[in-house]
Amino acid sequence: MDILHNLAFGFEHALTLHNLMFCALGCVVGTLVGLLPGLGPLATISLLLPLTYSIPVSGALIMLAGIYYGAQYGDSVSAITMRIPHASSIVACIDGYQLTLKGRTGLALFTAGVSSFIGGTVAIVVLAALAPALGEVALLFGPADYCALMMLGFVCVSFVTTGSLLSGLAMCLVGVLLGQIGTDVNSGMQRYTLGLPFLVDGIGLVSIALGCFGIAEITKNLDSHEDRSPFKGKIHLIPTWAEFKRIIPSALRGSVVGSFLGILPGGGPVIAQFAAYAFDKKVSKYKHEIGSGAIEGVAGQAAADEAAARTSFIPLMSIGIPENAVMALMMAAFIIKGIQPGPNMIAGHPDLFWGLVASMWVGNCFLLILNVPMVRYWLSVFKIPYNVLFPAILFFICIGTYSVNNSLEDVLVTTGFGLVGYLFSRLDLDPPPLILGFILGPMLEENFRRALLLSRGSFGIFVTRPISGTLIALIGILIAWQIAVFFLQSQKARAVPERSA
């Protein structure tokens, strides 16, 4: 009953006229920007972050969350209609685009919309039930445990996003090092500022995110010279009852898979989609159709995507540790607004927490009733040629960076990170772990120093405490497993040419 009471309290806050407006605005703008080629959720959120500065706290958070899932929906639309994958919608390209080829775009979009709604609803129940409980567990965490948890997050994120543990881990570490730039909180000493006054406060997150995800992506698109033909097909949204019945079981399966995977460190929408898709391929009644344009192939992954996007808020809001790059960005937004996410957030700001949870469901409704029927108008975004679009995106990047501190030097920093981000992409290094490392770096250092202070300089504290000991053991297992896989693969690779010779 507690949950119902709390949710009702949350809806009281989410359903005020102002917050409804911010939620709708976030969803619409998020969808719109998410549709643009080369702008995934990470770039969308960092681009639109400055818009929320002048908005009151609860409205700003609600709007940001709206931008996030709006961007995700926009992503899946571009994946289904034109097979433009962003990191967050790779799976939607498979069956969704097959359905488009069959002329069933409307069905695919409707399925994605409804499944997202189902996934979101399930995830909100999980979120409301689990976050407060996990928050109490988090109170048991000491500095050493926080350190171990963050390092586990690094390992998991590197593993999930790049598939190559070493490259991902390297990006996390580069992020941590970038986070070192600026004034050291403990000693007041300036580190790596090169004597430049605008580096004393450290590098802005928006600069890094827009450099690596905005500028680098635009340049990558320009390099590839692909003129994508806009979608011109007809869209017939309403499915038959038989088709509708096929959506539900698959979406429910996806919701459960997604909710679970969203909570784990390093988890989130991307891995949830793959897992749900694979799961449906195993157990669905129509598994022989999946891959060639089946409703299940769209429904399961869309529900998992949305569910994981919601439940990945759980570690952020209950423990205070973001588990992936998007959540790291959310955390930065929370902190800019003067809210420290963590065990004390639920108790200290119940109106914010429950308001945000409730607004997620409201946002879900907006996506369903606002964006799904309007999807054909959204698609006209693609009629704008890229030659017109990219100067406009550059403009928004400039204005977005500038308005964080009203500083043109920040624009130069962003430009620098554009170059770095482009180098990263050409060297096959994925920037999302870098963002996570950048946000977690200062926290990691703080907790690391505190843990060693408590143990008087002995590293044993990381192993002897039950929580951190377990987490460190998990890290060890993951790394050992990766090394084993690497050696087995290289042995196999060596064995094959020998046999052929």
Add this chain to the structure above:
Amino acid sequence: MNNRNLVKGLFLVAISLAFGLGSLRYPFGSFARAGPGLFPLLVSSLLFLVGTALVVRALLSERIPIAFNPRNIALILTSLIGFALISERLNMIAGIVFMVFCAAFAGTSYSILRNLKIAGVLLVVAFAFQKFLGLQLPLY
């Protein structure tokens, strides 16, 4: 040198050295009372190890050439730097116009009329941001 994995490893080693050698300038402290130099040194040592591992792996596996096209990235960076400098010296209107005209060279076709239209629309948007969202843009 045209081996993506090798360059990647060397690049990361270079970053780790830059930060690691830099950290030696800061007081180290002891483990019980860590100074500002300790943590960056630890992290960059770790990065050095990872980078070295990548270099070793690259030397053992097949070469993959780098696809690097300096033209577009140079144009985009120039347009952004130009935007910042012109906005600082002159005003942001000129900065925006310069950015559009310079960046457009990176597109697949070039049209002055189209650039004028884009710049015009973006200026209207900038004025709207200034008026309605309260952003402080030094437009003129």
